């Protein structure tokens with residue numbers, strides 16, 4: 001019975017996790033663009049000479 005309880009707890013945690021997924025993205029505040037890929041952010045930084053900042057977003 002204890003095992004079922006821990007499985008339920010695990011599933012519950014997974015659901016909560018899926019509902020509130022935070023993601024780190026790169027954001028250029030000048031263009032108001034966001035990049036999920038580190039490489040893309042780096043390319044944007046180089047070609048536009050803008051500074052990109054790593055921010056946390058909540059993905060719904």
Ligand SMILES: [Zn+2]
Nearest residue numbers: 028030031050
């Ligand atoms: Zn930019």
